[in-house]
Amino acid sequence: MNSEYIHTLLNKYWRCETSPREEQELRDFFSGTEVPGELVRYVPLFAYLNEERSITPGSDFDDRLKTAIKKSEQEQQYITIRIFAPALRIAASLLLVLGLGISVYFISKQYNKPYFAETYHDPNAAIKDATYALIKVSNALQSSEEASMQTIQLIDELEIDWSSLDSLSSTLPEVPGKGADAEEMALDKDSNDTGEEIKEAFRQEEGDL
Amino acid sequence: MSSDSFHKKILPLKDKLFRLAYGIVREQAEAEDVLQDVLVKLWSRRTEWDEIENLEAYCFRSVKNMALDRIAAKALRKTDAIDPENEVFYFVEHRSPHHDMVQKEQREMIEKCIDELSENQRLVFQLREMEGMSYREIAESLAISEDLVKVSLFRARKKMQDLLSGFRDSGAW
Numbered sequence: 001m002n003s004e005y006i007h008t009l010l011n012k013y014w015r016c017e018t019s020p021r022e023e024q025e026l027r028d029f030f031s032g033t034e035v036p037g038e039l040v041r042y043v044p045l046f047a048y049l050n051e052e053r054s055i056t057p058g059s060d061f062d063d064r065l066k067t068a069i070k071k072s073e074q075e076q077q078y079i080t081i082r083i084f085a086p087a088l089r090i091a092a093s094l095l096l097v098l099g100l101g102i103s104v105y106f107i108s109k110q111y112n113k114p115y116f117a118e119t120y121h122d123p124n125a126a127i128k129d130a131t132y133a134l135i136k137v138s139n140a141l142q143s144s145e146e147a148s149m150q151t152i153q154l155i156d157e158l159e160i161d162w163s164s165l166d167s168l169s170s171t172l173p174e175v176p177g178k179g180a181d182a183e184e185m186a187l188d189k190d191s192n193d194t195g196e197e198i199k200e201a202f203r204q205e206e207g208d209l
Numbered sequence: 210m211s212s213d214s215f216h217k218k219i220l221p222l223k224d225k226l227f228r229l230a231y232g233i234v235r236e237q238a239e240a241e242d243v244l245q246d247v248l249v250k251l252w253s254r255r256t257e258w259d260e261i262e263n264l265e266a267y268c269f270r271s272v273k274n275m276a277l278d279r280i281a282a283k284a285l286r287k288t289d290a291i292d293p294e295n296e297v298f299y300f301v302e303h304r305s306p307h308h309d310m311v312q313k314e315q316r317e318m319i320e321k322c323i324d325e326l327s328e329n330q331r332l333v334f335q336l337r338e339m340e341g342m343s344y345r346e347i348a349e350s351l352a353i354s355e356d357l358v359k360v361s362l363f364r365a366r367k368k369m370q371d372l373l374s375g376f377r378d379s380g381a382w
Contacts, residue, residue, distance in 0.1 A: 020341035044315035
């Protein structure tokens with residue numbers, strides 16, 4: 001076999017352009033003894049392929065297959081019984097679950113009464129107690145409302161000058177505009193006066209310290 | 210009539226189907242089980258054979274699927290040990306213990322490389338290299354496109370080439 005031919009064939013092989021017959025040629029060549037040095041590296045591959053190609057099922061395989069087929073034919077006959085068997089099993093488990101469920105139900109009926117203390121069987125008593133509870137709640141709300149009103153009154157009595165505390169009004173820049181100008185100018189003037197008052201108050205406090 | 214078809218059409222495929230199963234499960238006994246299960250199942254459904262377009266491709270697909278299921282179910286990974294029944298040694302004239310060991314290593318190396326191929330690459334490689342099936346036959350047997358067959362084969366062979374070219378020529382080889 002011509003070395004150049006083999007090289008060409010091998011290149012075709014890597015490009016997957018060989019026919020099955022050409023591939024057989026390659027396998028035959030590489031299993032021989034005339035492999036040139038630079039191609040020796042590929043011998044294991046083709047040798048492996050050759051080996052794998054000759055794997056067959058065991059010699060007793062055919063007999064075992066026949067036995068298996070006969071067995072499967074017999075099993076077909078028993079299918080009718082087999083269909084019902086699972087159904088019987090399912091019915092049995094259903095009964096079991098039902099039975100358990102019913103017993104659990106009865107047992108729980110016995111033991112659950114003490115836990116039902118919070119429901120009322122007498123509707124009148126229920127209304128009475130509910131009304132009582134609601135009155136208590138509304139009383140509580142009312143007293144908290146009254147407390148809030150008292151707090152508000154106390155605060156009112158302090159007569160705090162809110163406008164001086166309002167940081168926005170004292171820092172309004174002089175913006176040339178139309179109608180709003182007069183109003184803003186007035187506000188400005190006002191806060192300037194009270195600004196002085198506050199500064200005075202702070203100085204006094206610092207003096208106290 | 211069906212018994213006849215069974216013997217004429219399907220049993221002749223037995224060896225090829227076996228090798229496909231073996232290529233996947235990598236064990237003689239397992240492969241035989243797969244093959245047997247598939248054939249028995251086929252036989253029990255012989256009334257449906259007429260409805261199947263390509264019976265042979267169908268056989269290959271069944272074997273492939275069942276073999277893959279086996280592996281998944283048993284979490285069977287290809288073991289590092291080689292099936293002792295298949296240790297065939299070539300280069301009979303130059304045998305020596307060292308040589309045998311080298312050959313064993315070479316074989317293991319190639320098997321490992323094949324194992325690392327993607328599933329499609331491995332199956333296509335097998336069906337082509339072992340069975341000499343055409344691209345079209347492979348496509349039908351694996352239920353993939355012919356283009357995918359060509360691409361997979363190309364990549365598989367390329368990996369083989371890279372693997373084997375990576376070694377400098379030393380005396381041991």
